[in-house]
Amino acid sequence: MTSQAASRPNAGGGLAQALRDGYILMWRNLKRIPRIPELAIFAVLQSIMFVLLFAFVFGGAIPIAGGNYREYLMPGIFAQTIIFASATVSVGMAADMSQGIIDRFRSLPMARSAVLTGRTMAEVVYQGGILIVLMLSGLAVGWGVHTGIVEFLAGVALLLLFAFAMAWVGVWLGLSVPTVEVAQQVGFTVLFPITFISNVFVPVQTLPDFLRPVAEWNPTSTLTAATRLLWGNPTAADPRLPAATGFPAEQPILLTLIWVVVILAIFVPLAVRKYRSVSR
Numbered sequence: 001m002t003s004q005a006a007s008r009p010n011a012g013g014g015l016a017q018a019l020r021d022g023y024i025l026m027w028r029n030l031k032r033i034p035r036i037p038e039l040a041i042f043a044v045l046q047s048i049m050f051v052l053l054f055a056f057v058f059g060g061a062i063p064i065a066g067g068n069y070r071e072y073l074m075p076g077i078f079a080q081t082i083i084f085a086s087a088t089v090s091v092g093m094a095a096d097m098s099q100g101i102i103d104r105f106r107s108l109p110m111a112r113s114a115v116l117t118g119r120t121m122a123e124v125v126y127q128g129g130i131l132i133v134l135m136l137s138g139l140a141v142g143w144g145v146h147t148g149i150v151e152f153l154a155g156v157a158l159l160l161l162f163a164f165a166m167a168w169v170g171v172w173l174g175l176s177v178p179t180v181e182v183a184q185q186v187g188f189t190v191l192f193p194i195t196f197i198s199n200v201f202v203p204v205q206t207l208p209d210f211l212r213p214v215a216e217w218n219p220t221s222t223l224t225a226a227t228r229l230l231w232g233n234p235t236a237a238d239p240r241l242p243a244a245t246g247f248p249a250e251q252p253i254l255l256t257l258i259w260v261v262v263i264l265a266i267f268v269p270l271a272v273r274k275y276r277s278v279s280r
Contacts, residue, residue: 025118093174
């Protein structure tokens with residue numbers, strides 16, 4: 001009886017054990033980066049490619065009131081990178097499922113929540129590292145922060161908070177698809193329209209009338225506008241176009257926080273329920 005009780009997985013264990021187990025699995029996920037450096041390298045190269053393409057190829061054709069296009073562009077690149085966090089998480093979760101690692105974790109005497117929290121916390125750290133590289137790249141092409149250290153840190157915190165929310169989307173998606181290949185296809189198919197129908201590369205006033213409301217309320221747009229506002233980067237469009245109005249334009253920080261709450265409220269329960277029910 002004693003040996004059976006000792007070998008039975010501990011699904012509870014209290015908050016302290018849950019935090020400790022989550023930290024251990026976070027560290028396990030982060031240790032994969034130096035072992036598979038291509039994951040981080042290609043993620044950074046993709047974002048730098050967007051910087052170079054839009055800053056030097058299209059930048060001269062997109063007039064921005066109140067500043068240069070590169071300063072307008074970089075917060076959008078940061079936001080786009082954060083939005084794609086869900087794709088990397090979904091691929092990682094799908095890989096763990098297909099290799100039987102999740103089943104192994106479920107058999108261990110550890111907090112059940114640790115698998116999910118460890119993955120999401122690791123993604124926040126991972127995205128923080130990519131943001132550092134991107135910000136250095138942005139400084140090299142002419143981007144800068146024109147406010148104080150408090151506003152700068154607030155913008156970084158907002159980006160990482162959104163990365164945490166998007167990581168839960170990726171967890172649910174990775175647990176819901178049958179293979180890694182499907183996770184890749186579904187993630188990028190959904191995320192590309194979200195990031196391009198936004199104010200990342202062009203002002204929303206330049207979009208067709210039927211797309212403009214979608215772009216204005218798009219979480220990518222609100223996150224981008226919030227960081228531009230916090231860092232003193234250009235937020236206005238071509239002066240020949242009407243100025244953006246409405247709640248998304250006037251309260252981008254508040255709306256971004258609302259989006260974070262909504263995403264977490266939807267996808268945390270979905271991910272937890274899926275993790276409890278899945279068996280492969």
